[in-house]
Amino acid sequence: MGGMIAQEVVSLIPERIKHLILAGTGPRGGKGIDQVTRVTNKFMVQAFFTGKNVKEYLFFTRTPRGKHPPRHT
Structure with a gap:
């Protein structure tokens, strides 16, 4: 769920995020x-x-x- 939230935050306020690295995330039930x-x-x-x-x-x-x-x- 954390990866999904991070992506949503970036889409809402991209000007506040310079870099984003998502590691170890996976879809529910993937x-x-x-x-x-x-x-x-x-x-x-x-x-x-x-x-x-x-x-x-x-x-x-x-x-x-x-x-x-x-x-x-």
């Missing part, structure tokens, strides 16, 4: 949404044992491009 807790817990354990930031597992694919996303300057 495919795989019932697995979010299990997957998140799995990635948190992986991050702990590998010493990596959990965000690497949550927001990037494990492909070569996902492991090294482009840097914005």
